[in-house]
Amino acid sequence: MGQNILTTSLGKLIGWGRGNSVWPAQFGLACCAIEMIATATAGVDIARFGSEAFRASPRQSDLMIVSGRVSQKMAPILRTIYDQMPEPKWVISMGACASTGGVFNNYALLQGVDKIVPVDVYIPGCPPRPEDLLNALMILQERIKAHGITPRQ
Amino acid sequence: MTDTDTAEIGMGVTVTKTGETGAFGGELLTINFGPHHPSTHGVLRLIVDLDGEQVKRLKPVIGYLHTGIEKQMEALRWQQGVTVTDRHDYLSPPINNLAYALAVEKLMGVDVPPRANALRVIMSELTRLSSHLVWMGTSGLELGAMSMLMYCFRERDTILDMNEEISGYRMHTSYIRPGGVMADATPRFLDLLEKFIVAMPGHVDEYEDLLTMNPIWRSRTIGIGRLSAEDAKVLGASGPMLRGSGVAWDLRKQMPYSGYEGYEFEVATSDMCDCYGRYLVRIKEMRESVKILRQALDRLPDGPVNVDDRKMLPPPREELETSMEAVIHHFKLFTEGYSVPPGDVYVAVESGRGENGCYVVSDGTHKPRRVKFRAASFVNLQPLERMAMNHMVADMVAIIGTADTVLGDVDR
Amino acid sequence: MISENLIVDRGVSAGDNWITIAAESAHEALSSLKEEGYRLLVFLTCVDHLADSSREWPSRYELVYQLRNMDSLEQLRVRAFVDGDPPHVDSVSDLFPPGNWDERETYDMFGIVFENHPDLTRILMPDDWVGHPLRRDYPVGGEVVEFSEEHETWQTAPDKA
Numbered sequence: 001m002g003q004n005i006l007t008t009s010l011g012k013l014i015g016w017g018r019g020n021s022v023w024p025a026q027f028g029l030a031c032c033a034i035e036m037i038a039t040a041t042a043g044v045d046i047a048r049f050g051s052e053a054f055r056a057s058p059r060q061s062d063l064m065i066v067s068g069r070v071s072q073k074m075a076p077i078l079r080t081i082y083d084q085m086p087e088p089k090w091v092i093s094m095g096a097c098a099s100t101g102g103v104f105n106n107y108a109l110l111q112g113v114d115k116i117v118p119v120d121v122y123i124p125g126c127p128p129r130p131e132d133l134l135n136a137l138m139i140l141q142e143r144i145k146a147h148g149i150t151p152r153q
Numbered sequence: 154m155t156d157t158d159t160a161e162i163g164m165g166v167t168v169t170k171t172g173e174t175g176a177f178g179g180e181l182l183t184i185n186f187g188p189h190h191p192s193t194h195g196v197l198r199l200i201v202d203l204d205g206e207q208v209k210r211l212k213p214v215i216g217y218l219h220t221g222i223e224k225q226m227e228a229l230r231w232q233q234g235v236t237v238t239d240r241h242d243y244l245s246p247p248i249n250n251l252a253y254a255l256a257v258e259k260l261m262g263v264d265v266p267p268r269a270n271a272l273r274v275i276m277s278e279l280t281r282l283s284s285h286l287v288w289m290g291t292s293g294l295e296l297g298a299m300s301m302l303m304y305c306f307r308e309r310d311t312i313l314d315m316n317e318e319i320s321g322y323r324m325h326t327s328y329i330r331p332g333g334v335m336a337d338a339t340p341r342f343l344d345l346l347e348k349f350i351v352a353m354p355g356h357v358d359e360y361e362d363l364l365t366m367n368p369i370w371r372s373r374t375i376g377i378g379r380l381s382a383e384d385a386k387v388l389g390a391s392g393p394m395l396r397g398s399g400v401a402w403d404l405r406k407q408m409p410y411s412g413y414e415g416y417e418f419e420v421a422t423s424d425m426c427d428c429y430g431r432y433l434v435r436i437k438e439m440r441e442s443v444k445i446l447r448q449a450l451d452r453l454p455d456g457p458v459n460v461d462d463r464k465m466l467p468p469p470r471e472e473l474e475t476s477m478e479a480v481i482h483h484f485k486l487f488t489e490g491y492s493v494p495p496g497d498v499y500v501a502v503e504s505g506r507g508e509n510g511c512y513v514v515s516d517g518t519h520k521p522r523r524v525k526f527r528a529a530s531f532v533n534l535q536p537l538e539r540m541a542m543n544h545m546v547a548d549m550v551a552i553i554g555t556a557d558t559v560l561g562d563v564d565r
Numbered sequence: 566m567i568s569e570n571l572i573v574d575r576g577v578s579a580g581d582n583w584i585t586i587a588a589e590s591a592h593e594a595l596s597s598l599k600e601e602g603y604r605l606l607v608f609l610t611c612v613d614h615l616a617d618s619s620r621e622w623p624s625r626y627e628l629v630y631q632l633r634n635m636d637s638l639e640q641l642r643v644r645a646f647v648d649g650d651p652p653h654v655d656s657v658s659d660l661f662p663p664g665n666w667d668e669r670e671t672y673d674m675f676g677i678v679f680e681n682h683p684d685l686t687r688i689l690m691p692d693d694w695v696g697h698p699l700r701r702d703y704p705v706g707g708e709v710v711e712f713s714e715e716h717e718t719w720q721t722a723p724d725k726a
Contacts, residue, residue, distance in 0.1 A: 034287060071564075219690065512629070517619040
């Protein structure tokens with residue numbers, strides 16, 4: 001699709017809409033999931049950014065927050081959940097374990113969730129503060145808005 | 154079996170026909186629940202056979218969060234292991250630290266100073282409170298009381314602020330270490346604690362206002378998930394699961410550690426033996442924890458917070474500038490670590506979930522031969538089938554909720 | 566009462582009482598201990614003594630049963646040494662229900678086969694996993710850490726035989 005005045009203006013509108021209504025999948029794994037819950041509560045309030053609707057079904061969500069360590073046993077299930085999400089979809093890898101395996105460099109864990117799903121934003125920390133998750137969400141929103149109609153080039 | 158016998162009905166739940174006939178003339182269905190399901194408290198998978206909506210068989214499948222923590226500890230030095238202990242039961246990190254620290258200290262024959270003991274008690278009780286708060290918030294959410302989540306996480310955040318003040322970290326503090334604690338309490342921490350102790354009983358009243366007489370909460374928990382005292386004992390349940398069945402068993406009373414024998418508190422029990430009973434126990438425990446905190450803060454002794462043993466803990470900063478010996482000790486500790494005399498020991502402490510034990514085997518080297526965590530959740534999950542039998546599938550959510558299993562603790 | 570001829574050795578380790586029994590009589594000894602009042606199996610696990618030079622070990626695997634009498638608050642650790650590939654021992658899950666999952670975990674992690682266990686399958690690792698991770702000759706695994714002094718030990722088992 002070429003770049004013309006119609007598609008770029010429409011792209012801006014779509015990007016604005018998509019970026020401000022990112023619905024995460026309600027998918028908690030380990031310690032980071034507790035901080036993810038904390039992000040949704042009154043103190044930090046992810047609702048200010050349009051993402052308070054944690055969907056229980058992957059089919060209704062745009063964003064997967066991989067919150068915690070992914071074991072070898074969980075990896076295929078995580079991939080299934082990712083595949084069940086409709087396009088466009090994004091992934092935030094929350095915390096050291098999801099990003100690199102963290103302090104657990106061993107047989108049981110996947111050494112980084114980016115081996116099985118494409119990750120858009122990585123968050124350092126073990127676990128990251130709720131503010132870090134908000135920051136990652138804002139980075140992701142900017143990216144979504146910039147991309148417009150076609151979320152991935 | 155043909156393909157049409159299995160269907161996915163959304164939210165990761167699949168249904169399979171078993172071919173058996175149930176009591177109401179219908180067919181028994183096998184439902185797969187999880188491991189990704191919003192009300193299983195983590196990545197727990199349940200295979201449930203249903204007759205209509207009644208649970209007839211239930212098989213928990215675990216291991217989806219297996220982290221290899223025990224193997225990891227064998228590859229780490231004794232003092233490095235503390236970091237890993239934080240992360241198995243991730244709702245009560247300092248209590249995990251405490252179990253490990255007590256075990257290592259017992260093997261080495263070390264006693265920590267009184268101020269360290271008092272700080273350990275303070276951190277344990279704060280953790281118990283925050284763990285119960287997370288339990289109450291999420292269980293409330295699952296049973297339809299969403300405002301509980303907001304209230305509970307508000308108080309949890311004040312506890313995490315205190316964690317941050319004393320150790321520099323919100324959740325995984327690694328504050329309690331073999332030989333003492335990481336650092337002395339700051340004046341600001343004591344200030345925050347004082348304010349918290351004053352405010353907390355009022356907050357617990359707020360929670361009770363919202364839940365204790367709430368008709369929805371009561372009808373969803375009273376009579377649900379009954380576990381008799383005898384069953385609870387036989388099945389090895391501990392913590393609020395056991396006390397909610399009327400057994401006054403609390404390791405802080407029965408086998409005191411870290412000076413718990415010097416504090417006055419009651420063991421919370423309930424004879425209701427159901428989900429509501431376990432809720433009442435946790436509410437009472439929160440009140441008792443505040444009492445212990447009050448006593449610990451009022452009687453906080455002065456003095457050092459670490460053992461004075463240069464072979465085990467690094468020398469203070471000032472000494473490094475003047476003493477060659479201190480530099481050598483420092484270097485040895487951080488390159489090789491200390492070694493622990495050969496032997497094995499089991500130490501159990503009471504966490505928010507029950508008996509959190511640590512079995513440590515040393516072969517005399519600077520790394521553990523074996524570290525085994527006796528996880529309360531691992532044992533408390535086994536009576537699930539007994540409790541959920543013949544209940545509706547929706548009640549299973551209440552039962553899993555009040556069992557308060559942390560899957561990190563179950564799978565380690 | 567547990568008869569004296571079942572006890573091979575006894576002692577105290579860091580304040581904890583322990584006895585050693587022959588692995589063949591594990592079920593018999595534990596059932597008499599249960600009658601004696603040790604009604605709670607706190608945990609059951611295994612220790613792999615491969616290449617441990619600190620003490621003399623009768624065999625490679627040591628099974629550890631931690632028992633507790635909830636009335637008298639006494640605790641007792643029961644040890645049983647087993648060898649073989651795979652090692653076999655009688656299940657005690659009929660005596661102590663919490664032992665059911667503990668035995669499955671020990672089977673999963675160490676490959677100890679518990680005879681007469683109702684459902685001896687892997688519990689933590691995936692069903693198709695090869696090997697028993699907590700054995701000392703099983704590598705820690707993970708990835709190579711660049712510029713790490715412990716590079717070698719991360720890749721192989723600690724104190725590899």
